[in-house]
Amino acid sequence: MGWPGYRGPLWTLGNFVEALGLLVLSCLSLAMFPFMLVAAVTIPIAGVGLVLMFLGLLVVRPMAMLQRKWAGRVLGVDLPNAYRTVPADARLDDRFKLITDPALWRDIAWLGVNGTIGFVLCLAQVILTIPMLVGMWANPKLQYINAHVSAYLLAPPASAKLQKRVEELATSRADTVDASAAELRRIERDLHDGAQARLVALSMNLGMAEDALERDPALVKEMLTEARTSTGKALTELRDLVRGIHPPVLADRGLDGGVRALALDLPITVDVDIALPSRLEAPVESAGYFAVAESLANVVKHSGAGHAWVHIRHEDGKLRMQIVDDGRGGADIGAGSGLSGIQKRLAAFDGTLVVTSPLGGPTVVTMEVPCALSSGRISPS
Known part of the structure; x- marks a missing residue:
């Protein structure tokens, strides 16, 4: 993609408004950069830095995501974030993994660059909009530079994308193994409590019927009728179990x-x-x-x-x-x-x-x- 050229007065006007918003964001970046540095330095001090870092995350991450979305739109590409995620019920030590997330430290580096270089680029676009002819020629190039700097700092490297993909696959594999184990336990429980129990009772009834065959034929007939009923119920339960595994x-x-x-x-x-x-x-x-x-x-x-x-x-x-x-x-x-x-x-x-x-x-x-x-x-x- 080459250097962008003249884009017309309407684009210049829209760029002026956009640059004002990015200028505010760069000022906020300049304020948050030392805050995050202090948080990082004080992490070993009785957890003070951890509290500051988590508080800073609430502000810095939305800022970085906003800039990342803007840079991706300007460059016409998708800029993923590759942030580490932890479930809402995660243990405290799992939450500490957020502090070692490379994406967080890329965001902090972006704060320093956006608060200085980004500030200068956005301020230049605002000022150059006033001399219209210069602004219409220069502002697309300044925007292009700003977007590329943001993309370089905020987009994850290929290794981070691969690592995130590996973590996602490991998580899905663990979930699949857990789900399979739970399904096997359900099948075992259903067999034990249902068909297996009926077949054991059926075997006992047939044994008693065999013993009573000569002395009480009427009782044997009654027991065989009961056995046939139990057999039908056991078959029904087995069919239901099979349908639950893979419906015919x-x-x-x-x-x-x-x-x-x-x-x-x-x-x-x-x-x-x-x-x-x-x-x-x-x-x-x-x-x-x-x-x-x-x-x-x-x-x-x-x-x-x-x-x-x-x-x-x-x-x-x-x-x-x-x-x-x-x-x-x-x-x-x-x-x-x-x-x-x-x-x-x-x-x-x-x-x-x-x-x-x-x-x-x-x-x-x-x-x-x-x-x-x-x-x-x-x-x-």
Whole structure:
């Protein structure tokens, strides 16, 4: 990208207003820079620096994110932040990892540069706007320099991007392992408390029937009838357990047929709109099915909705699933409504979950999973 040239009087006027705002931001940077330096120096002193650093983070990070967004818009690129994140319920020692975050120290370095060089560049743009001819020629170049300086300081290096990606994959792997272990424990519990208990009782009944065969045929008949009933219940429980692991309709008819069958069993009206040109890979189909199932279960349990809509598409190499309901709204991923479980399930496939749920509704749950289509066609419903 070469040096920007003349962009017209309207751009110069807009740049004047923008430069005024950035000038204020550079003044604030100049004030925060020594504050953060003092916080860093006093970290070893009985935690005083830690308190100051956390307070400074509340101001510095939004400032840096604002500058990063502006520089990315000027340069026409996406400037990720690569900040370390910790969950809301993280332990105190985990929160200390924020202090060693390289992104934080890049922000502090930017404060010093933005409070000096950035201040000069923005002030020059404001002053040069007055001699219009000079400003219209010089201001695009000054803005370009300022944006490049900000991008150089605030954008993470390739190694930081790679490190963040590794941390994300490690977290999703741990969540997947935990979820798999919990699922295995559920299956074991269901087998032990359900079918296994019935089969043990059935074995005992058959043993007693064998002992009573000659002396009390009527009792034997009664016990065999009871055994047949227990066998039927055990088979039903085993079928339910298998459906919970991988529903037969999903294997037979794919995600389209599985979701449509799921919607028919719900006590509310669910409109299903699915357009998939072919089958998905089996693991993605399973993850998508259970994500939709858990989302619809949340709608029934928590939303108070009478109507829901399911839209599923495969676009740009991603499976996109959207569940909308006309309920009361207020859904929150961190509120224990099951949404966090869906998020972890999708994270194993590098998927995302976004929830928009203002009070009063509607609630829109959007899920995306990167995936390819398999070669097989979807079986007709």
